[in-house]
Amino acid sequence: MKKIVKFDPFYPLRNEFEKSFFDFFNPVLRTKEGYIEPAVDVVEQDENIVVKAQVPGIPKENIVIEVNGDQLTIKGEHRQEKEEKKENFYRQEIQYGSFYRIIDLPSEVEKNNAAASLKNGVLEVTLKKSKVASPKKIEIK
Numbered sequence: 001m002k003k004i005v006k007f008d009p010f011y012p013l014r015n016e017f018e019k020s021f022f023d024f025f026n027p028v029l030r031t032k033e034g035y036i037e038p039a040v041d042v043v044e045q046d047e048n049i050v051v052k053a054q055v056p057g058i059p060k061e062n063i064v065i066e067v068n069g070d071q072l073t074i075k076g077e078h079r080q081e082k083e084e085k086k087e088n089f090y091r092q093e094i095q096y097g098s099f100y101r102i103i104d105l106p107s108e109v110e111k112n113n114a115a116a117s118l119k120n121g122v123l124e125v126t127l128k129k130s131k132v133a134s135p136k137k138i139e140i141k
Contacts, residue, residue, distance in 0.1 A: 037101050038074065038123075044106045049127045051103055056121030063118070065125060067111045072125065075100040108132060 038053040053074055055063065063076040077098045105127070113128035 038099060040074075040101060040103055042103060042105070047129055049105055049107070049109060049129060051105075051125045051127070053101065053123045053125075054121060055099075055118070055123050058121075060118045063123065065114075065116055065123075067109060067114060067127065070105045070108050072103045072105055072127070073100065074103070074123065074125075 038055050040054075041052045043050045043052075051072055055074075055076065058076055058078050062079065063074065066073040066075075075098070078096050108130040109127035110130050114125065116123065116125045118124075
């Protein structure tokens with residue numbers, strides 16, 4: 001026997017609102033088009049660009065960082081520690097799987113002068129700005 005469901009014209013709007021609400025309060029790993037995207041901060045300093053990404057519970061061995069021109073790519077995998085075939089999950093909210101994030105940088109950087117560190121689930125990548133990309137002041141005569 002099928003259950004009769006009352007028509008709700010606001011369902012699409014409510015569904016989008018609930019998704020936005022969840023994304024706001026759970027910014028660590030956002031799901032977009034089936035991929036996990038770590039939340040990032042990009043800060044431009046005088047000589048550097050600093051990118052911070054939230055990657056909680058992911059060891060540094062599972063993270064790959066690449067620089068190409070004015071883009072930074074962070075890739076990795078969040079693996080489940082052990083899989084229990086006997087377990088019946090009542091709720092499973094921890095997301096596992098591959099992730100990547102391509103970040104457009106505000107300027108070109110020197111690929112050879114990059115440093116990265118991972119502390120308390122926050123990946124910090126410091127990139128030195130390229131001399132070519134540095135703005136040149138022009139004096140008005």
